[in-house]
Structures are given as structure tokens and as C-alpha cells.
Amino acid sequence: MNQASVQSIWIQAFLSLLKSKLTLASLVIVVSYSLLALLAHAGIIASNWNLDIGASYEPPSAIHWFGTDIFGRSVVTKIIKSTEVAMYVGFIVSIIAISIGVLLGAIAGYFGGIVDELIVWFYSTLAAIPNIMLLISLTFILGKGILAVYVALGMTNWIELCRLIRGEVIRHKDKEYIQAATALGASHWRKLVKHILPNIMHIVIIQFSAIFQIAIKSEVILSYLGLGVQNSPSWGIMINDARVELMRGVWWQLVFASIAMFLIVLAFNNLSDSLRDALDPKLRGK
Amino acid sequence: MSFMSLYSYIIRRLSYIIPILVGVCLLIFFIFNIVAGDPTIILLGKHANPRQMAELRHELGLDRHWFIQYLDILKSAFTFDFGRSWATKQHIAPMLKLGTWVSLTLVIPAFVVTSILAISTALLAAFFRGRLIDKGLVVLTVIMMSISILVYILFGQWIFAYKLGWFEIAGYEYGFPDFIPYIILPAMILVLVNLGSDVRFYRTVFLDEMYQDYVRTARAKGLSERAVLFKHVLKNAMAPIITNLVIQIPAWLLGTLLVESFFGIPGLGGITLNAINNSDFPVIKAITILSAVSYVIFSVITDVLYTLVDPRIKLS
């Protein structure tokens, strides 16, 4: 399959995506969250999240839409700031996971032999260890903080992608168009990058959205263990604070953080479903 | 296929466990014996002085050559003798055994209910594919899996156990049927959280099958949609479904961490959490090794089952 037909499939897929209202809504959500994240990162909005603007634990009202937290900080602003944190976590973790997964999967599938055996052994070993243990262990090495979160989550989410890529590369390796390229004297690198990879990009896209939402959900668990984001609000911290706040009747941080998180996770889940329906060659044409 | 080829396949796959275990032990050794640093400071706490630290290190065997320490870990992976917990000085193996039984009383009902519900829901969705029911069901299950488990626990305990009084707030009693009132709510939460991903997967599997040629042939022959679904599609979809089911089991056991903590259930999840909070390395190592072993064994079982159920796949 050459470049041109690959591209037309992409365009087709994108167009079919737009047809479904649900998918459209999901797309809108993802875009708005990304926009909020960028604006917050640039400091244009939510830079004053640490400011006490009201009394402690004020319930939602006309002035404070989502209420205030223990210090009187605006929950709305905190949620927007947390959106930035979440989107960054999701994005960077996905990039890390995809980089490792594609690299190792392609190498394993393409070169086969001892290289393949080693890589398979490596990820089988990692897969056998429960995620929680890996996360704890990684923090021994990496310490605390946002970088540790990125790396730890990235390291625990690349295996599935790696397996899929490896499988696909193996399938494509012996196809005719690759043999043709070899006959023409193409190097390994060229064959991999220019010919095989474009045909497996759909897997990467689908996995991207899958890993994104897993990363966001994992952050909540990391916060529970004390390994999460520090020095910035995050949905995980707000939800975990509810463990003691709910007993005091303070429900607004929990509810609004959950809704905010749930919307983006839902959007990504939906998108990845639709993308798979649109791009997966097996399901295409239904 | 012949019994011999199946047998040799199993042996071959099982033998693959060994390099994995070696790798797992290597990783564990690297992390806990090298990177994590000297645990005696943590154990002795505020009364640590160099003399006592040295004595403790000697008692715990931490001053032996690194290779011997690694071999110890490797040996424990095969003998299941993990020594004693640093926090409670209990023997770890019986501790984990008891914890596993307790977790199973929670996990098995949740797992069974999830599987049955997931398959039924996916079937329904596949039957009515494209229509409102299909879309609705998928959206519903995805919504359920988009909410963090912590939220379910916090609200669930507060509303259903406390405010409405339908279930126990927390606690556990050993023995059947005494434990039942205590596991209902936590099991339900586990179901809600895990249903979504299964439904989506099974639905895809069913749909994949339904677009196969033989299904079109069956329909052409005049079989009702219902019969097609139950007689053909379900049977052929069993392979990937069973695969998916079996491989989940080890993950379920450890996924109960939060639920057990909030509902006071003395299972594996609770043990893990306590071990993490106490820096109880032997227990953490033991749980990691056991999870790895069970994961690998279940992978093998899955592969074997897959080949047994689906005659189209060859053993390679």
C-alpha cells in the first residue's frame, strides 16, 4: 500500500468521525481541554489558583461556582489548573510510552532472532510484575515529583503497544511491497520508516488515546499512595482529599474534580473507539 | 491435534517461565537490594545508631555478597519460602495464603458477575448493532469505567452503606456464609469499574465474528438472527473471550487494593498496602514474585485453552 492510498484512508477516517454526534462532542471536549491546558500553562488563566478568594470551605454559590477549598481558594481555578496538569501528564506519558513501545516493537519484529528474544523477554518480565509494584519501585529510583510521575507511568504503559507493533511489523515484513523495496536496495531504516510504519500508525493513534486516559486515571491512584503530583493541584489530590472532606459534608471538590476527569476520559475512550472503527482495516467498510 | 504435541507445547511454554522468573528476580534484586538503600535506618527509626544498624543488617543478611542475596531471592521464587515480614515477624507464605483466600471471596463473585454481565451486554449490543440500544449500552459502560474507583468507593460507602443502610460499612467475617454481607458492596464496585472495558472488547469480538462469511451463509440459509448469534457467533467468539477472561484473574487479585482498605477486608490488597506503607521489603518482594509467577502460569493456561477451544489455531 503506497503513501497516497494511506493518506486517502486517513481523510476518509477523519470524515467518517465527524459524522457521529457523539464523536464530534468528544473531539470538542478534547480540543477545549487542550486549549484550557495551554492557556493555563502560559499563565493566561488560572495562574492565581493559589490565591485565597473566600472563606474556608464555602459551598458552591453564585460567587464561587464550584465553592472553595480549605484555604478559601477557588475550586473552579484549581480545576482548570488541574486540567493543565492532567493534559500534560496524559500527553507526555503517551509520548514516552509510544516512543518506547514503537521503537522496541519495531526492532523486535523487524530484526527477529536474538534481538527479538531479548526484547520479548524484557517486556514479558515487566508485564509479569504488577503495575503498582513497578510504580513504587520506580519512585525509589526517580524520587518524587512530576518528572517521576511521567517516567513511571510511561514505563508501565508501553508494553501493550509494543506487542501490537511487533505483531504488525512481523506481518508486514514479508509482504510483497517490502520485498520489492529490498530488491530496489532500500536500507533497513528506509523500509521500516517509510514503508511499514505508516501502515501501523492507526494502532499508535488508538493506543495514544487509550494510554492518555489510563495515565489520567492512574494519577488518582498515585496520589493515594503519596507518589503523585506535588506542589500543584490535580484531580487526584482533590479526589483524595475527599477521603476526609466528605465526612465534613464538603462534597464540591470531589464532585467537580470527578466530573472534570470523567468528561475527558470519556471523550478519549469514545475517540479511541471511533478511531478504531474508522481506521482498523478489519473493521473498515462496515 | 495429538496429545503429545499438546503436552510438549505445554512443557515448552512452562519452561519459558524460568527465564521470566530469573528476570523478575533480577529486577526485584536491583530495585530492593541495591537502589532502595539501607533499610535499617527505616526499621530502627529514631533510635538508630550505627552499632545497632550494623547488627540489624547482619541479622537480616544484608551484609552478604550481592550474588548470594540474589540467589536467595531466586530460591524463594521456586520454594515459596519468603522468610518473615519485617513489620510483624510473621512467616510470609502462610500470611499471603490467608490473604489470598480472603481476597478470593471478594474477587470471585465480582469476576463471575462481571464476566456474565459483560458477555450478555456485549451480545445485546452486537444483536442490536448500530441501533440506539447498542450505542446506549456502549456509552453507559464507558461512562462507568471513566469514573475513578476512589469516587465509587467514597460515594458508595457513604450513600449505600451509611445513609441507606443497605450494606455493611466495613469489616469482615471469615467463613461462608458469614462474609457475604461484607463483600456485596465492594464486589459491586469492582463490577462497575471493570465492566466497561470487557463489554467493549467482547462487543468487538462478536462484531468481528458476525462479519465472517459463514455467518452470511447461515443467514442466507434462513437461520434467525438469534440462532445465528447463539449457535455460531458465541461459540466461535469463545476463544478470544476465554483468553481475555483467564488472563484477567491475576490482575483482579491485586486490583482490590483500595477497596480492601476502605472496607476493612483483610486480603491481599490490604497486605500490599501495609507492606508499602511500612517499607516491608520481604513482603513486597514476595507479592511481586507471586504475582509474576501466577501471571506467567495464567498466560500459559490461556494459550493452551485458546488452542483447545479454537481448532483453527495451530500450536507453533
Add this chain to the structure above:
Amino acid sequence: MKNLIKIGVLVVIAGSLWFYIKSKQAPHIAQEKVLLTVSNAQIQGLDPIRVRDNYTVNEATKVYEGLLAYHYLKRPFELIPNLAASMPTVSSDQLVYTFTLCEGVKFHDNPCFPDGKGRELTAHDFVYAFKRLADPKLQSLNFWLVDSKIKGLNEWRQRYIDAANVDYTEDIPGLQAIDRYTLRFTLTKPYPQFLYALTMVPCYAVAREAVQYYGAEFMNHPVGTGPFMVAAFNPLDTKIVYHKNPTFRDKYFPSEAAQEYKHMLVDAGKKLPFVDKIVTHILSEEQPRWLKFKKGQVDIIDISRDNIALEVIQDNKLIPALQKKGAQLFSALEIGTNFIVFNNAHPLFKDNLKLRQAMSMAFNGPKYNKLFYQGAAMLAQSILPPGLAGYRADYVNPYRTYNLGKAKQYLAEAGYPQGKGLPVLTLEVVTNSTARQKGEFFQKCMQAIGIKIKLVENIFPELVKKIQTEATMLHAITWTVEYPDAENFFQLLYGPKQPGGVGANYDESASMPCMKKQWVCQIHLLGRSYMSDSTKWQQKVHPSFIYFTNPLQPFTKDGSKMLLLQTVLVA
């Protein structure tokens, strides 16, 4: 149609199971009096030599007893004999302590004894207990209590460090059972806190038969002399059940009390224990604990010091809703201090007194108290809390009062006007919501004068490790008293192993105030030198330790009765 029937059958089965279970749950009129309590953390086994944390102490003291205890109702704390018949005679050189034990004290009835009947406690049991504490093979982490303090004990321990078996029959000169009821300790040097050490759980009496019978499982089968017994216990359990000890010796509720506890004397002279059974639930999460309490499934619960501002108190009283249910509030000032420590070994703090003082004055104590404790706590002026001799109620630490203007001025004098030039400081806290929020509060206070703080969360063992290795800049920690001697607090700051400890200036003789007469002056001396010119610590508050009681059972009209009970056992 067939499916409908199948479903119908399932529903009927499920329904009957449901009713069966519900019926089993129906509360039966209790013939026995049961106390329901909660513990906030897993119990690390009930072997006295291993007991270290507060929650395990609470449980262990129901079952085990020691030579001495504290008078339940008198303040300041007073030592009284417990298993000892009277206070010990001490030799003039302060090295020899001779105890006479109570006669007729029995260990719990237990299968480890012949005929299952508990035998009488003798002085040999204490000798045995102390040997276990020092046994190198048992690796008791509480050995520091007697380390280098009892004559011959350390030498005995050293001899068996590498041996296969430890010989308990060996005689230790400092640990002698003169006769059946006479116990004599000989110390290596004067140790004024020795009597306090004897009140702590690791020094409690254990039965040799139990240790030998249960071997490695001894921690799960406690056999003591205390008012309650546990049949069997598994550290993994989320529930422990205690039964009244039928052979408990005659012990009565005290008849004297300090002024603030005089109202409890209604029970004076009554025989202990008051209840027949205690059930302790172990729940590490706040929510299930409180939900159970509100539902009446737990009788007594403490507002943990970390979450003291729950909406159940208003102006130091219970909210009406709970009062209506019959709950009662009991509050006592906790002998503890919540504080932030500057690591003086760190170059930033080492010689920069003004910096530390500036930060201390920028801390808004009153607001902190309001936010986290509903105003119920007391702002600390020094590290010493009230209730300990040496505490001076009139002392006001000049660097402790919230004064933003002065703080900014001192900061400039320290060389960092408006915080310029000062790198980001790290504050280490424990991993939990409240500790983090308190850390954030500190951040905000420092922000007001231009200092940037970065928070780092740690699980407790990690924090301890960082403190021990002096790897912190600032850390937040709470210290509750172990024994009623000011030294217990001062040793946190002054000593060879404290972060930035005045290592070079560490004076052995000054660290352990020797004579009772003298030590009061010593503390003041020590204290004064710290209080006036150095703010090595930044004290925050002495939190109140508040108990709730929820007397739903008829026998308790005065809920404080139950609290009383628990504290008597806790000594």
C-alpha cells in the same frame, strides 16, 4: 419462557439468602457488655518487645502489664506501682532499684500452661522479659530502652550475636530475681528516666511457657496478666476480640483525681474491668471509621490529631445533632507538639539565625489553629508541652508571635530582602491529605514574605530515613511524649544524632539531666538557651486529643466511663 423461570428461581434463591443473612445480623440483646472501638492502623503483633507505635500500644496494654504505671486521674503524671507492690527502693548511688512484686498475680489461663491454668507471676518473669528485649536474635527495635543501661546486659547480648542459640540461663548481674517476689536492677550509670522506661510496653511481663509453646507465633497468642485476654489473633485481621480475664487480680477504680477529673470519681472503688468484651476494628481510612461511629457500630472514637477540625465540634463542644444521639465529648490536652524543624546542618540555616527567626514570625499561628483545629489547640511557645515539669505557662517566645512586618525586616537583615537570593526551600511532610494541607499553609505564609517553599510528600518510613540522614531542609513532624520527662522532647533537638544537632557542642553530661532535683534547672538552662536565641524549631501547636463516646448501651449513661476504662488499661 424458560429463561423467565430461570430468572425467577435465581431471584428466589438470592432473596432467601438475603433474608437469612439479614436475620443473622439482627442485634441480639447483649447479655454481656461489649465495648466497640477502632484502631487507625494495622497492629504489628502483640509481642511486647516489638510494640512501638501508639495503636499497637493501645491494644497491647489491654493484655499485658508492667511493674509501674501512671495514676489514671492525677495530673501532672504520677508513677504508681502496678505489678509491683510498692514503689522501689533505690540505693543512694542511684544504681540499684529493688522491687517487691504483688503476690497472687496470675497469667491468663492458656493451653501453654499445664492444665491450661495460668500460673503466678514471679520476679523471674521480668528477668526473662528483659532478656528477650536484649536478645540479639529477636532483634527488638526497642532495645534502646535498656541499651548500655543495665549491668551485664550488653555484654550478654554481644556474646550471642553470632551464636546459633542464646543461653537464657546465664546470670546477668544487673538483672536479678533475689527471690520469688523480689526483683533487683543494677544500672551501669544513673538513669533518672529508668522508672519511666519500666512503664513502657517492651518492659512488660511475659510468660516463658507461652513463648516456648507458641514459638514464632507468640506474637499472635499473647499471654499476659492484664484485664483482658485474646484467644488468638492474626495481624492481618481487621478485627480483634478481647474477653474479660476471669482471673484478673483485684484492681479498683482510683479514688483520687486532679481537679479537672474529679467528676469521674463517681466510679471510685469499683472493681475493674467494667466490660466483658472489647471488639477493636482496624480501619485505616477515616471515612469508614466515622460512618461506623455515627451508625453506632463503634462506641468510642478519637478525632485523630490530623483531622481535628471535623465538623463535629463547634466552640470546643459537640454539635447538637450528635449530642442528641447521646454522644459525649471528652477532651484532654495532648502531651505532644506539632512542629517544623530546620536542619541546622544545612548551609542555608547553619549560621543564619535571622533567617530562621524571620520564617518563624511569618507563620500565622492563630489562623493555622482556626483552620486545622477549630481553635481547640494551643499555640506552642517552645517544644515543651504543658503537663510536663519544666513547662512554663508564662513564657512567650518572642519569635513565635505572628508579625509580618518584623518577619520581613529580619529577612532583609538575614541577607535576603523580600526573599531575593534565597533558593527554593523544601519542606518534607508525611503522605496524607491533612499533612499536605498544613504544608500548603506553611507555603502560603512564607510566600507572604517572599520565600518559596516546595512540598515533598513521603511515607513515614521514608521521612524518618531522611531525617536520620540529615537529608532534609525543613520537615514537619509531631512528637508525642513517651514518658513524662522534658528530656523526651529536648532530646529531639539536642544530641549527637539530631539533624544539624549541636554535634560539636554535644555535652554528654548536659544531655541527660541526672538528679531529679537538678534536672529542673538543667532543663531551664537548656531551654532558655534555645528559646531565647535560637528558633531551631518552629513550634506550632499542642493539639487537643479529643475522644468521643457514644453510649448506646444502657449500662453507660456516662460515656466517659468507657474512656476511662481504656485509659486505665493503657496506663
